[in-house]
Amino acid sequence: MTFMITQKTQWITIYSNTPMSTQLFKEATHRNMSDNRNEKAFDLKAFSEQLKKQQQRGPTKKQAKRSNKKGKSPQENQVRHNTVEDFIRVQDGESTPIQIDAYGKNASVLLNESNEESAQGIRPSLFVILKMIGKGATARVFLVRCTMNNRVYAMKVMEKTKFKSASDRDYVIHERRVLSRLKNRFLITLFCSFQTASHLYLVMDFCQGGELFGHILDKGFFTEDEARFYIAEVILAVEHLHANGIIHRDIKPENILLSASGHVVLCDFGICFDRQQQAPYPHQNSPAILDDDDICDNRVCGTYHYMAPEVLCTSVPYGRAVDWWSVGCLLYEMTSGNPPFMAREKAKLLDMIMKSKPKMPPFLSPELHSLLKGLLERNAMKRLGAEPSTFTQVGGVAKLKKHPFFKGIDWYKLERGEIEPPLKLHFDSDTDTHYFLSKYTEFPLEKLNGLKMEGETAPIDGYTYIGTVFSEFDELEGGAERGKEA
Template identity: 40%
Template structure:
């Protein structure tokens, strides 16, 4: 039998926990109004989000190319944009009305924030689907941030993430997106969670994804592929300089804006790796996986340059250099077979492909101490002015047909025809996996001082 003092103790604990919870508005259009927002309870993110949990094994290899979330990507963030800040319930000072003020770079910048959740966004349509959930085109309600309020919302189910042992990768994706700012890399605006789901809010790019345009055109000319590859090399070099390996480079994870520039997205398999370290994870999409990954020899940034080589080959020929319907035979071809170079390609691009698709990573182009600069200096990129490219002054010749900021004509109808519903999901029994997930990007128009 429970004593009176025990009852009082239990009651005080329960009240303390309930006071920390907030219920999203009942007007939510997302079907999640029954979920609590735990963002105020979680502590700040760890500084090394890439460290693997001792209780979680590495994720399985992704063999199906349809897993990819296709949709979110950024508009170019100007060089004057303020640096990102992680905003969590225990950071900054919280006022009684739920809004807070967070000090920026050594107290110079202050950003007012309010609670953010699914109810703040109206779903317009589906623009992608993956193993853990969907990507929606959404409009931010009561928008006053100086933009059109159109975003891509990536929604992932916690229960599925935990079952597939991808917890560390989902946390790493969120953390990596808060650390990178580049003209050809997706930019995160917000992240938050409910009891059952994780949410990433990113700028929406309405030009569709590279795979969509490659499928339509069959193959790209060398001039067209050169600009896309150069922008991709610039983005991947930026990641590598910050100790980040993407590990899932493929056309489905590269978007195109209305001006024809490419944008790298989907960091769900990315990882932070020290220069001297190697990862033994068997992850990625088989057609683009480097031989050292398939052989479980350990890999680092060199694996990304192999994937860039596969991408370039596919852009120029319409198919990957190593293909087979049987997965084991496909892996054998990647490990053992020599690449066949079409004679209609120039000798310069032959040279670049041979350098990128070296099966031994120590001999691969980009392996040296100069990294991506070694690739930028290759003779095939002789016509590229890298300074102009990295300020988006080089204009691609092809521009996708776009009609308005919320245009989805360049996204596959297999997604856009889906009912635009963020359906309810089961709540995992343990909630400690996703601490520190909440994030708000600072407003670039706010003045500092």
């Protein structure tokens, strides 16, 4: 079992040596909240006709001259093969170097596309790096602009050598499969995934508003009206996950992003449990399992400050109720500025989660006190949001939505994105990143230089995925079908 320390929280997982957490790797993404967001701003028909004409005409004399420069192809001339070493702190205080390809000079950068899984279809060179917006133990995240449609995305780039074992590769496939089948305005969107011989790529939303955690730090804490709106959108996101057989298991402010329009986008599904991909753990009438349709597992993973008591009991399988506990911790932090349980020592923190009742800030309303107590109920069977319905009483998320704290919330309009968010976000352009950490966004791309990475790895079967936005272009290039895996 691998332990990782972060600035505020401790993160634990059982996934071999490649733990993934947004504390280690902060995914940054953007969401256009319109229902047809995936199809706008790109005249595909015109682009297709232009591409065919260019292919029929062939290269100009000037292009041919450039392509033969020093005996290299045009691709070889435009690609820089650079690597950079960086370091991430681990629990014992030592530094573990990580390597990842970094590409380009200033803002005009092309990604390395040598040794690709396929010479056609979606490939790194279709994306121009603009900025680095995050990094982690196994990945970096870049703000990129797609040359196909001129839109910006967040591209997560992972080094294959970090995923050597079969279980590591299963982990990578698991994350990609979950992302590719989730379609909801409050969940991160995966547009495509592909690979080269040395790297894995995920192209996702660029949520320009940054992490909810950063906004909590800036404000100190939210007003109850502000918190009501954002926690309600989080509830809709979790409801959709549970309806699709998924437990997130790591809901926290760092994994809640805000779109450019200020709406919630839940991200980081690296350690989620997906009933479609994983066999449920035999529960044998476990007190933490709600019903026969519950999603159950017994692995200890997540972030300690937001981890439900039943997750810490490794001998007891748990179900979807763990996410509602985390939602309660999130709401507590939004309205008070800190998680409900805090301690310098890990053992004391875990003991508090298992035995102590959270202290309710006196300045919060009685309705919010009631909601927090319901979500932070230690008995999973009685926890608000998880209580089974009966013939005489409504339970589950329906009961949660009817709580007095949410009086005045129009859940139908909220689900359709028709309610204006309370936080007003301002941007100078579609590449404005002032809501992200400056230590990443201001890092000069020209300094990402180093030795060429040696060695290749075998393709990871089933990793490539082409979403709707890119599929029609990809068909011109002979790639995967629309919305299909390859």
